[in-house]
Amino acid sequence: MEAEQSPRRILVAIKRVVDYNVRIRVKPDGSGVVLDGVKLSINPFDAIAIEEALRIKERGRADEVVVATIGPADCQATLRNALAMGAQRALHVVADSPLEPLAITRILLKLVEREQPFLVILGKQAIDDDNNQTGQMLAALWNRPQATFASKIELSETAAKVTREVDAGLETLEVDLPAVITTDLRLNEPRFVKLPEIMKAKSKPLATIPLNDVGSAGTPRIKVIRTEPPPGRQRGIMVKDTAELFAELHKRGLV
Amino acid sequence: MTKVLIIAEHASGKLNASTAKCVKAATTLAGSEIAVAVFAGPGSSVAAQAAQLSGVSRVIDVSDAAHEHALAATLAPLVAELAADFTHVFGPSTTFGKDLMPRVAALLDAPQVSDVMSIESPTRFRRPIYAGNAITTVEVAAGTRIVATIRTASFEAVAGGGSAKVESAALAAALPTHTRFVALAAAGGDRPDLQSATKVVSGGRALASGEAFKLIYALADKLGAAVGASRAAVDAGYVPSDMQVGQTGKIIAPELYVAIGISGAIQHLTGIKDARTIVAINKDAEAPIFEVADLGLVGDLFTIVPELEKLIDESRK
Numbered sequence: 267m268e269a270e271q272s273p274r275r276i277l278v279a280i281k282r283v284v285d286y287n288v289r290i291r292v293k294p295d296g297s298g299v300v301l302d303g304v305k306l307s308i309n310p311f312d313a314i315a316i317e318e319a320l321r322i323k324e325r326g327r328a329d330e331v332v333v334a335t336i337g338p339a340d341c342q343a344t345l346r347n348a349l350a351m352g353a354q355r356a357l358h359v360v361a362d363s364p365l366e367p368l369a370i371t372r373i374l375l376k377l378v379e380r381e382q383p384f385l386v387i388l389g390k391q392a393i394d395d396d397n398n399q400t401g402q403m404l405a406a407l408w409n410r411p412q413a414t415f416a417s418k419i420e421l422s423e424t425a426a427k428v429t430r431e432v433d434a435g436l437e438t439l440e441v442d443l444p445a446v447i448t449t450d451l452r453l454n455e456p457r458f459v460k461l462p463e464i465m466k467a468k469s470k471p472l473a474t475i476p477l478n479d480v481g482s483a484g485t486p487r488i489k490v491i492r493t494e495p496p497p498g499r500q501r502g503i504m505v506k507d508t509a510e511l512f513a514e515l516h517k518r519g520l521v
Numbered sequence: 522m523t524k525v526l527i528i529a530e531h532a533s534g535k536l537n538a539s540t541a542k543c544v545k546a547a548t549t550l551a552g553s554e555i556a557v558a559v560f561a562g563p564g565s566s567v568a569a570q571a572a573q574l575s576g577v578s579r580v581i582d583v584s585d586a587a588h589e590h591a592l593a594a595t596l597a598p599l600v601a602e603l604a605a606d607f608t609h610v611f612g613p614s615t616t617f618g619k620d621l622m623p624r625v626a627a628l629l630d631a632p633q634v635s636d637v638m639s640i641e642s643p644t645r646f647r648r649p650i651y652a653g654n655a656i657t658t659v660e661v662a663a664g665t666r667i668v669a670t671i672r673t674a675s676f677e678a679v680a681g682g683g684s685a686k687v688e689s690a691a692l693a694a695a696l697p698t699h700t701r702f703v704a705l706a707a708a709g710g711d712r713p714d715l716q717s718a719t720k721v722v723s724g725g726r727a728l729a730s731g732e733a734f735k736l737i738y739a740l741a742d743k744l745g746a747a748v749g750a751s752r753a754a755v756d757a758g759y760v761p762s763d764m765q766v767g768q769t770g771k772i773i774a775p776e777l778y779v780a781i782g783i784s785g786a787i788q789h790l791t792g793i794k795d796a797r798t799i800v801a802i803n804k805d806a807e808a809p810i811f812e813v814a815d816l817g818l819v820g821d822l823f824t825i826v827p828e829l830e831k832l833i834d835e836s837r838k
Contacts, residue, residue, distance in 0.1 A: 286768055289787050290654040299655050310769050325814045346562075393768060397635045397648050402593065402623035411594050411700040414620045427703065431718050432616040434532060438703040439592070445699075451769055452762040481795060487632040487662040494656050496649070499794060502815035508828035511606065511800070512836075520720075520777045520798060521744065521835050 273329035276319040277383040278353070279374055279404075280312035282344040283394040296492040308344050311389025313351075314449040317456040318351045318419060319387050327421050328385070330354050334377050336370055337360050349467035350459040356472040357381075358379060359480055369484040371403040376480040376520055383444060385426070388449040391416050401448035411441035416448040425516050523643045524726060526581075526607040528600055528625075530591075530617045536570040539613030539671075541678035545563040546671045547611060548679065549577045551639045556581055557685075559601055560596055562589040568687050577685040583692060590702035591617060597624035598694035604629055604666060606644065614670035617622050626668035631663055633668040638675035648672075652768040652791040670739075674774035674795050715764065718747035720777040723766055726753035727782025727804065729824060734759055736826045737781060743833050751783045767792035782822045785810025802826070821824070 277497040284290065284299075285307040290302045306317075318330040333348040335341050359373055378386060386408075390391045391398035405412035413419075413428035417436065420427040421443075430437045437494035477483065505511045515521040525547040530537040540557065547555045558581045559568040568582035581603060587595055600621070604610045610625060612618030613635045624632035639647040646659045646669065661667050715721060722744065724737040734748075741748045749766040750759065766773060768788040774795035781802045783789060790813055793799060801814035802822050811817040816823060 284651070286788055287739060287786075290651045299651065323730070366632060366633065367622045367623070368627060368630070377583075393652060397633070398619050399623035399633055399635060403627035404619065405594070406597060406624040406627035411697075412620070412624065414593070415616060422715070428665070432620075432705075433702075433714060435705060435707040435714075437705045440701045440703050442699040451765065459728060477532075485662075487665055488634065489660045489765060490662050490663070491645070491658040494658075496653055496656050496794065499799075499813045500815075501812055502799075502817065504819070506790050506818075507820075508818070508825050508832065511802075511816060511825075514816050514831040515777075516836065521836070 725783030
């Protein structure tokens, strides 16, 4: 654990993704999805992660919230947004091409070793590649507990009691600190950023870290061969009234 | 030869159907040897249940009081130890598998392919990205062990009737004590679980109040369905967010999905596009939900839903 005088720090790892309201289009040549001119935002689960870290700090259980992202130069806008929400510092590891979750994890582990947080909070998954891997992988390589898909976090000095959204309902775990927690949707509702906060965020510290300082891109092991649109749904039939709706449902064995 | 290790999911002494679906996925790898690892408490019959799954060649039974409740941090080192003999390690893409498998992959320094929806070769998989709005085909580099989670909506369960041999395994990996199970509270009372229900009835903003959701619950109970909601209904405070269906809520694939007073925003449609039959009831004939509905009815939900309930009642007399 940390020395007494060192601040109690939460590290939040975030990713910039295509905004959840954007209708994704697959490129006709199958090489990926169209990203040019598309609105990019912080991954919604990561915004929840920042919010939770801020609330923990506001309750006096942490001294500092540090946000980190790994991505190209223009990801800094996303970090500024996190600073405007209330984080104290930001770390930007510059990586121009997308990295696989294990490569991301190794970089995050380096940041964890530097920052010595008592808690790392991440979104449960990014809504672009939907991998849902990084938090769990970080916990494994850090050799610390994980509490994924959190909907409630209660902290004590040495442990966190975390309620998790699992298929069967709500599971509660107790994990010793430091630990990795990944957020689910109903953990909280992220705050809106006010204009004065945006102005203030411009002068908050944002460290740019070359990729080579904290690891490497590694050798990619998963290659995307092609990207296709999903099979479309056929528009069905319109029925004229409830009786006809019932008859159709009955015919199909659904009622 | 491909050798697939499947991590069984189970609860209350019963093997979860997700395991049989993982076996199905593994059988699509021609000539594969399939083993199922069962981590359960002492005296459990889950290993015997897994042995009956058609296509399974052996079951590795790892019984320990520590496995009464599955904990990813406890299981991952054990799975990683077992994985030494296998080319592939599969778990279901349920909250159990999603929690566990990446931890295993990291310990193995293996890439993970999440949410596999089809297997084209031992190294080539199809998986959804952007909540299913695009499908990618990925190729994993040769010479590495592959960890994958199997999307349960994409595979049928294999039949029973098998008789694989069950062997117990004593593993060396130390069990961590930093993670402790406290409690599990079942969701939804008597209603089916939204994530796995075969029928789902959802309400949207047109319900106009939390009180009006009674209509949705009543119809759902008649159908034996789980209850969901659109993001708009959640944001309006009519229902809690754990009922949200859509890209940032639950992505579901029931046999029947009934969307009531839901316009069909892209983020909602993303969550239901794998439903077998979609029924839409909405007063706006131009609502996008009708573009994906198998059965659509334009009209006032406050009239239609009670009428539908009555017809269901009458048909059962």
